[in-house]
Amino acid sequence: MSCPKDQVFDLISTRDPKVSIALQTRNTELTRQSKPAINKGDGATCWQCSVMTTRSHHPVYANNACDVLTLNWETAAYTQRGLFGLRGAEQVALDLVKDGKLINTIATDIAPKMEMSAAEFRKAVWDEIATVPEESDILKVAIFSRLVMAAEKPGQATAAEKQLLISTGESLFLRKFVLGIQAQANSKNLTRPFMPSAPRPSCVRCVITSSRLYTTPSVTLRRHKAAAASSSSFARALNYE
Structure with a gap:
């Protein structure tokens, strides 16, 4: 089974109630954004994380299935002339x-x-x-x-x-x-x-x-x-x- 570009393949059945709810929630968001819905496979699921997030090691139906990407600022050192x-x-x-x-x-x-x-x-x-x-x-x-x-x-x-x-x-x-x-x-x-x-x-x-x-x-x-x-x-x- 393959997934569309930028979508994640998870070996979790979409028949799982938690997976189903997660997919429905995400597809509702995608529809509201005029984007194509995520495909539903029988023995797995194709899905994607939101912008500025990446797939975590947690299960697909968990609230922390995606990790938020962080941006750290590091100011350049300024050395006085002495x-x-x-x-x-x-x-x-x-x-x-x-x-x-x-x-x-x-x-x-x-x-x-x-x-x-x-x-x-x-x-x-x-x-x-x-x-x-x-x-x-x-x-x-x-x-x-x-x-x-x-x-x-x-x-x-x-x-x-x-x-x-x-x-x-x-x-x-x-x-x-x-x-x-x-x-x-x-x-x-x-x-x-x-x-x-x-x-x-x-x-x-x-x-x-x-x-x-x-x-x-x-x-x-x-x-x-x-x-x-x-x-x-x-x-x-x-x-x-």
């Missing part, structure tokens, strides 16, 4: 390293919370900057403080700091733009895009610290995040919401 992926960031970092004053001030302020002398902690900070600058939270905070200053007092900002500010704003916009597209694709409401004339510092911090290059501080400096909340230098750099 600090040194932003234009001007490297030059700002070099300027801070050459001058050294702000980095030393932050390190000195944090040292007591780290249970280290100021000299010891400053050495640890500079050693980290010399070897893995992309992992130095002290350097990131120093750069961030200059970025905040450039946003609030552009007249005092260097060319590199202004360039970093613009690049950060672009990165923020692109991130929101991509996330907005993903939200639309997931049938969610898309809020009005945020295109800042100057980036909000709280978002700037997100861009600077989001790169995978900055998620694992060194063993030597891993405690300074916990100390940041009570540090005046860190507070001045980070307390912009």
Whole structure:
């Protein structure tokens, strides 16, 4: 016995009351949709599942004879550029390293919370900057403080700091733009895009610290995040919401 295209062949007699009822119900639906009715065989049945469903392992007369097909949404990963992926960031970092004053001030302020002398902690900070600058939270905070200053007092900002500010704003916009597209694709409401004339510092911090290059501080400096909340230098750099 064969069945028409797209119909399922089941070795269940259509004389079975449950099969008969199921066929009658389905044929009523097909007739209402102006579609041909399903054939009735003597020793088996030809039938089909509804749109967006597929045949399950349950008997043909069961309510779950067909499984509903599911569609899973997986949004594409969006990787931030990270600090040194932003234009001007490297030059700002070099300027801070050459001058050294702000980095030393932050390190000195944090040292007591780290249970280290100021000299010891400053050495640890500079050693980290010399070897893995992309992992130095002290350097990131120093750069961030200059970025905040450039946003609030552009007249005092260097060319590199202004360039970093613009690049950060672009990165923020692109991130929101991509996330907005993903939200639309997931049938969610898309809020009005945020295109800042100057980036909000709280978002700037997100861009600077989001790169995978900055998620694992060194063993030597891993405690300074916990100390940041009570540090005046860190507070001045980070307390912009």
